[in-house]
Amino acid sequence: MKIIYAGTPDFAVPALAALIASQHEVSLVLTQPDRPAGRGMKLKPSPVKTLALEHGIAVFQPETLKDAEAQARIAAEEADAMVVAAYGLIIPTSVLNMPRHGCFNVHASLLPRWRGAAPIQRSLLAGDAETGVTIMEVVPALDAGAMIIKGSLPITEQDTAQTLHDGLADIGARLMLQSLNKLEAEGRLDAEPQDESLVTYAEKLQKAEAAINWHDSAENLSRQVRAFNPFPVAQTQLHGETCRVWLAQALPGQANAGEVVAVDDGIVVGCGNGLLRILELQMPGGKRLKARDFLAGHALNIGEKFGSL
Secondary structure (H helix, E strand, O other): EEEEEEOHHHHHHHHHHHHHHHOOOEEEEEOOOOOOEEOHHHHHHHHHHHHHHHHEEEEEEEOOOOOOOHHHHHHHHOOOEEEEEEOOOOHHHHHOOOOOOOEEEEOOOOOOOOOOOOHHHHHHHOOOEEEEEEEEOOOOOOOOOOEEEEEEEEOOOOHHHHHHHHHHHHHHHHHHHHHHHHHHHHHOOEEOOOHHHHEEEEOOOOOHEEEEOOOEEEEHHHHHHHHHHOOEEEEEEEEEEEEEEEEHHHHHHHOOOOOEEEEEOOOOOOOOOOOOEEEEEEEEOOOOEEHEEEEEOOOOOOOOOOOOO
């Protein structure tokens, strides 16, 4: 089949790679315009654009899909289907209706749970036992389309948003290709409507949520640290400076909130309930370090305190 692919960040790369390696033809890639990045603020192409150009695929980067010129470019492809994965632009109904078989989305949650912008992080913060990917029909309402197929992924106590992201991207690629192969063979895909009574929304992450409140439970703080790795990274105060906490685990025990009670391979800190063992952290201008390496270069004594921002 002739496919239009719409995606932008790293999450969307595995599914595009799978389609490129398949019998289907990716005739056009839609991705967001190049954005300034890095210290020099030079324009940087999206990961999806980079992969597309490596394989000689035409790339189209409109600021919006609402104008007639952009819609004419998409209509000219006369595609059999459009695949969407973390594209980041609203797709008008007129565009959704252009491909012969419609548009299909790779969404990183087990819908109807966690519609919206940050499903991976919200599942971690909520303490969900599992997450997953849903291949769904794209409709004008946010992540509200009928569900075609799901794949689940257990959430362990070691998982971060990054590890779940990578696992889910791979599952999404496999399920999307499986769905398109079935669509080609049978000419249609069965889809189950979402139960609206079970819908939850994954609100966009706010940087203010990264501030650690040491009066919270160690379990919640462990989830917060893991959910905000690699962005925006949980933060606290240490010696009057902002300290970023990259990895941590909850331990049983009790101590004053924010107080350091042990320093070894980890930095053990009291919480509102339980203890938090910091495993990796970073000070301003410094590298991300394992706790033992951090302690070799920073004086930190039992009884000192971490403070909330």
